[in-house]
Amino acid sequence: MAEWNNARRWRIASVVVFVGFLVVVVIVGYLTPPRTSDSIRTDRLGPVSGESAEDYAARAAAALSEAPEEPTWALLTFDPPARLAEVIDVTGDTRISRVVVDGSAGARPDDDKYRILPDMPIDLPAPVPGVNNSYDALETAVSSALSRLRTFRGAFEDGTPPDCSCVVGVVVRADGETLRRISEHKGVYTAEPLPDDAVWGRFAVRAR
Template sequence: MPDRTAGVVAATCAAGLAAAVLVLGATNPPTPKAITTDRLGPDSGELVADYLARAAESLDGSSQETSWGLVAFDTEVTATAADDLTGDVPISQLWFRVPVERVQTPIVAVGVAGAESIARAPGYAAARLYGTTGEWDRQGRIDAVSAYRLAQDCACVVGATVRGPQSELAALAEVPGVRAVEALPADAVFGRFAVRPLLPEQTVAVTPGPDDGEVPER
């Protein structure tokens, strides 16, 4: 009988513990994961003409709602030139990629806030690649030449993440040297959307270019 009584007590305790867990779960639900379905930039394999049309459709030239946007340039530009092209629309990120013929070089994003940090951004981009430059395989040599050219303030900016009223983003899309501007809905939150810049050499489809060229020393 004592064993039977102990079993009843154990079962009662287990049931009570389960109920407590359910109550705690109801009053303290797990934190939902951030939704990251928004994105700026073309999809892999997308036709460039389709992306350019989609980017244009995302703009509302009469709206004063503030939105995040992605600027694509006709060709690679320096950081300060990117600042000049975007005018009064503030830049939050610069997207760097060193152009080397028939070589796939890395894309590096640098957060910026104002003209001074924009001027320093190429150096920050270079510093992010220096960690791999001691490896003398192909990728190490690619990173080394990219880091060197970025440190020399090369014309290597391929895109910029910006934020401004839709009307200003639409006006920016008409600036000579700006290839396209794509805007997100006004409720998009920075850090919760992906960005993929359109590269200047991508003229037909968004596909990787050749990677069989000689890697220069500098």
């Protein structure tokens, strides 16, 4: 009889705990409403799938004309691909946060199978005053991108140096006036800004 009572009390306690758990779940769900579309970022930089280079350039130019006065994230693309010094000459003191390297960089003309690789994006850490500068940070990032491409190609690699003409795009943070000034440089194909409320890491980037 005692064992039956103990088992009964155990079942009752289990039911109480389970019901309590369900109550907590319901309360938490009520107090934490589902995210609205405003909190889900769909921002992107660069052409969308199927968009021609000309159409993208026109869309980027329209966005640039309405670029905000406050600093925002923007994609600069280069045609033809630029060298490190050319990128730094264009951007000046503007912070570069990501570089996109031509996926064909380092491929030999006879290696058609290995030439077609996706462009390689690499994020840049902020330069450390007194330790390195913007050029150094960009050179390190491009070297890293080339190293990753080299890993994919294996022996099919020509030892391309980081100062190659292989930068197809960079993501920068600048205000509209600065972006419009940058866009006037020779070699800059497009300068596309995002809205000033865009958050780093919550938008897609495709240079071409």
